[in-house]
Amino acid sequence: MKYMVMMNTMKASxxxxxxxxxxxxxxxxFMMGLxxxxxxxxxxxxxxxxxxxxxxxxxxxxxxxxxxxxxxFPESKEFLAGFWIIDVDSPERAYAxxxxxxxxxxxxxxxxxxxxxxxxxxxxxxxxxV
Amino acid sequence: MKYILLMSGTTAGVEAYHAWSKQDIEAHxxxxxxxxxxxxASGEFVATQGxxxxxxxxxxxxxxxxxxxxxxxFPESKEFLLGYWIVDVASTERAYAxxxxxxxxxxxxxxxxNMPIEVRQFAxxxxxxx
Amino acid sequence: xxxxxxxTSEQLLRELAPQVLGSVARRFxxxxxxxxxxxxxxxxxxxQWPQExxxxxxxxxxxxxxxxxxxxxxxxxxARREREMAVAAEAETFSPTLEIEPDMDPDDTxxxxxxxxxxxxxxxxxxxxxxxxxxxxxTAEIANAFLVPEATMAxxxxxxxxxxxxxxxxxxxxxxxxxxxxxxxVLHVLYLIFSEGYVSSIGSHLQRLDLAREAIRLxxxxxxxxxxxxxxxxxxxxxxxxxxxxxxRTGPDEELIPLDKQDRTLWDHAEIxxxxxxxxxxxxxxxVGLYQLQAAIAAVHDEAERVENTDWPQILALYxxxxxxxxxxxxxxxxxxxxxxxxxxxxxxxxxxxxxxxPRIAGHYRLSAVRAHLLEKMGDHExxxxxxxIAAARTTSMPERNxxxxxxxxxxxx
Numbered sequence: 001m002k003y004m005v006m007m008n009t010m011k012a013s014x015x016x017x018x019x020x021x022x023x024x025x026x027x028x029x030f031m032m033g034l035x036x037x038x039x040x041x042x043x044x045x046x047x048x049x050x051x052x053x054x055x056x057x058x059x060x061x062x063x064x065x066x067x068x069x070x071x072x073f074p075e076s077k078e079f080l081a082g083f084w085i086i087d088v089d090s091p092e093r094a095y096a097x098x099x100x101x102x103x104x105x106x107x108x109x110x111x112x113x114x115x116x117x118x119x120x121x122x123x124x125x126x127x128x129x130v
Numbered sequence: 131m132k133y134i135l136l137m138s139g140t141t142a143g144v145e146a147y148h149a150w151s152k153q154d155i156e157a158h159x160x161x162x163x164x165x166x167x168x169x170x171a172s173g174e175f176v177a178t179q180g181x182x183x184x185x186x187x188x189x190x191x192x193x194x195x196x197x198x199x200x201x202x203x204f205p206e207s208k209e210f211l212l213g214y215w216i217v218d219v220a221s222t223e224r225a226y227a228x229x230x231x232x233x234x235x236x237x238x239x240x241x242x243x244n245m246p247i248e249v250r251q252f253a254x255x256x257x258x259x260x
Numbered sequence: 261x262x263x264x265x266x267x268t269s270e271q272l273l274r275e276l277a278p279q280v281l282g283s284v285a286r287r288f289x290x291x292x293x294x295x296x297x298x299x300x301x302x303x304x305x306x307x308q309w310p311q312e313x314x315x316x317x318x319x320x321x322x323x324x325x326x327x328x329x330x331x332x333x334x335x336x337x338x339a340r341r342e343r344e345m346a347v348a349a350e351a352e353t354f355s356p357t358l359e360i361e362p363d364m365d366p367d368d369t370x371x372x373x374x375x376x377x378x379x380x381x382x383x384x385x386x387x388x389x390x391x392x393x394x395x396x397x398x399t400a401e402i403a404n405a406f407l408v409p410e411a412t413m414a415x416x417x418x419x420x421x422x423x424x425x426x427x428x429x430x431x432x433x434x435x436x437x438x439x440x441x442x443x444x445x446v447l448h449v450l451y452l453i454f455s456e457g458y459v460s461s462i463g464s465h466l467q468r469l470d471l472a473r474e475a476i477r478l479x480x481x482x483x484x485x486x487x488x489x490x491x492x493x494x495x496x497x498x499x500x501x502x503x504x505x506x507x508x509r510t511g512p513d514e515e516l517i518p519l520d521k522q523d524r525t526l527w528d529h530a531e532i533x534x535x536x537x538x539x540x541x542x543x544x545x546x547x548v549g550l551y552q553l554q555a556a557i558a559a560v561h562d563e564a565e566r567v568e569n570t571d572w573p574q575i576l577a578l579y580x581x582x583x584x585x586x587x588x589x590x591x592x593x594x595x596x597x598x599x600x601x602x603x604x605x606x607x608x609x610x611x612x613x614x615x616x617x618x619p620r621i622a623g624h625y626r627l628s629a630v631r632a633h634l635l636e637k638m639g640d641h642e643x644x645x646x647x648x649x650i651a652a653a654r655t656t657s658m659p660e661r662n663x664x665x666x667x668x669x670x671x672x673x674x
Contacts, residue, residue: 004179004181004211006211015649015650015652015653016649016652016653016661016664016665016668017665018649018668018669018672019669020669020672020673021666021669021670021673023669024662024665024666024669025513025515025666028513028515028662029513032513032514048134048252048253049252049253049658050134050250050251050252050253051250051251051252051253051656052653052654054653054654055250055251055654056248056249056250057226057248057249058246058247058248058249059135059226059229059230059233059246059247059248059249060230060233060244060245060246060247061230061231061233061234061242061244062230065230065234066227066230067226067227067229067230067233068230069226069249070246079250080134080136080211080250082253095188095190095198095200096198098188098190098198099190099192099193099197099198099199100193102190102191102192102193102198103192103193111192111193113191113192114191115189115190115191115201116189116190116191117187117188117189117190117210118187118188118189118190119181119182119184119186119187119211120181120182120186120187121179121180121181121182122179122180122182132407170411170412170415171415172415172419173385173412173413173415173416173419174412175409175411175412176407176408176409176412177409218406218408218412220382220383220384251656252656253656253657253658253661254656254657254658255657255658255659256456256657256659
């Protein structure tokens with residue numbers, strides 16, 4: 001069964017983490033290790049990071065067929081920072097992976113306990129989309 | 131350049147959508163399907179996915195005693211991801227244009243829904259500087 | 261009679277592809293359909309030869325299979341036309357057994373190269389078509405290299421061929437004058453393929469083709485076909501001199517290592533020698549081209565055994581020349597770095613100010629990254645940290661983001 005696993009980042013105004021170098025390295029190594037493990041277990045469909053929210057744009061249909069783009073977002077908006085698509089045998093396995101991601105180390109090596117969103121996805125397009 | 135185009139909504143919004151007439155829903159889907167076909171023909175299509183009912187969603191926050199800590203559904207007013215498109219295009223403007231088309235898909239009575247579509251560029255794993 | 265499939269077989273197949281395509285396209289006067297037929301023959305070879313062995317005459321085998329596909333295609337086209345128009349089909353008929361060895365023209369690969377890099381094509385189309393028709397790669401391999409679905413890549417290639425068809429480009433070698441005019445487009449496509457090839461293996465959980473190696477191979481072929489052209493030699497030199505540093509570019513944890521911190525014992529000195537040799541020969545032709553200049557700069561870097569030995573005044577002079585020959589914001593940026601190395605960081609920062617007003621580069625991460633680097637050299641750590649973080653938040657490259665964030669952290673930790 002497939003899931004989308006989403007990691008969000010808080011405000012658009014936030015930049016890159018300001019942790020000490022070893023903590024940055026530990027975080028990166030953690031994520032790389034996780035991806036490698038998921039890949040070896042055949043559970044990783046894809047893993048993508050997105051560019052920073054400061055480059056995000058909201059697009060609406062314009063009147064004359066030209067889109068209207070807007071870079072202003074509410075303060076409270078959460079932005080998608082990155083996501084995984086995983087293919088696992090059970091919901092419990094999906095929760096376990098999400099929990100691992102959530103516990104990635106941050107400043108001082110402490111687990112971040114980020115809220116990780118888990119959404120089941122259809123293995124094919126929904127019937128209406130075919 | 132790869133972009134992800136995000137369509138989000140609220141519980142209220144989804145309920146309202148389910149209350150559209152059958153023709154309006156079909157017309158809306160037909161336009162989205164048409165966009166997918168065009169993107170395939172133009173060689174820009176990478177992926178598209180509709181996400182399952184948010185009732186199936188979970189938010190996972192770390193581990194306690196080795197068990198994932200899960201949270202329930204989204205509060206009424208909170209926005210959540212309905213679906214996404216991933217496209218590989220030659221320019222940012224092209225990504226906005228596609229998002230604009232999605233936003234222009236018809237709603238009740240054939241009027242464009244004018245939904246805001248968030249456009250985010252993928253981070254790459256390449257570095258060309260040296 | 262067959263030979264066993266071994267480590268060299270794949271390379272052989274790839275080299276044969278453009279030769280086969282040339283023969284078939286020349287015979288049937290339909291580049292687009294011939295290209296599809298050859299692709300099918302390639303896929304058949306990749307499937308059958310590992311099991312059944314490599315045929316004694318592999319080129320003949322490929323031509324035969326491709327021609328069969330073509331006759332099937334032509335027959336069904338004729339049948340379709342007959343059905344649609346109820347008019348007699350063309351006088352030509354195609355016999356099912358064709359000569360195994362239609363004439364092969366050594367210039368066919370060159371014809372294909374010019375065709376696939378035609379300026380009517382977008383860069384991504386030209387890259388995809390060149391890799392398939394000239395590089396002999398399968399659609400699946402190319403799709404994988406660019407991380408898109410196979411169907412998407414197939415469409416891109418198909419559309420590229422339609423564009424070529426619509427442009428009316430004939431299957432023949434362009435005239436000398438046309439070649440001079442169109443060679444820059446060819447070299448540009450080859451260069452783009454090369455620069456796509458720099459992938460750090462963070463996230464490379466997918467097996468990706470070595471595009472840099474492909475680009476070098478294709479450029480070598482081009483040089484064989486155009487041995488006296490200094491810009492082709494310059495481009496090959498640039499690729500070799502850059503590729504030579506590959507093993508030193510990433511650290512044990514996949515982190516980026518900039519030029520001034522690389523372990524130069526890991527550089528490929530054979531590639532550097534070859535690059536320098538090519539460049540010396542090219543420069544002796546008394547022309548100054550864009551790739552030769554860039555290769556010359558790379559050569560100066562690569563010839564310094566230790567980073568302290570880098571001949572920055574020579575690099576600065578080369579950038580000054582480059583600024584005249586091919587000015588661009590990136591060149592100005594690199595020129596500023598060289599000026600800083602010769603005259604001090606203050607001079608470099610002064611030159612960067614000119615770029616702040618240039619919309620092509622004003623918000624670009626590299627401008628912030630270079631500024632941060634120079635501010636650090638000036639001793640203004642606070643400002644350097646700030647600009648490293650701005651650069652990190654602006655780049656779309658993960659390895660660069662990690663590197664820049666780490667630089668800020670390094671300074672902040674002190």
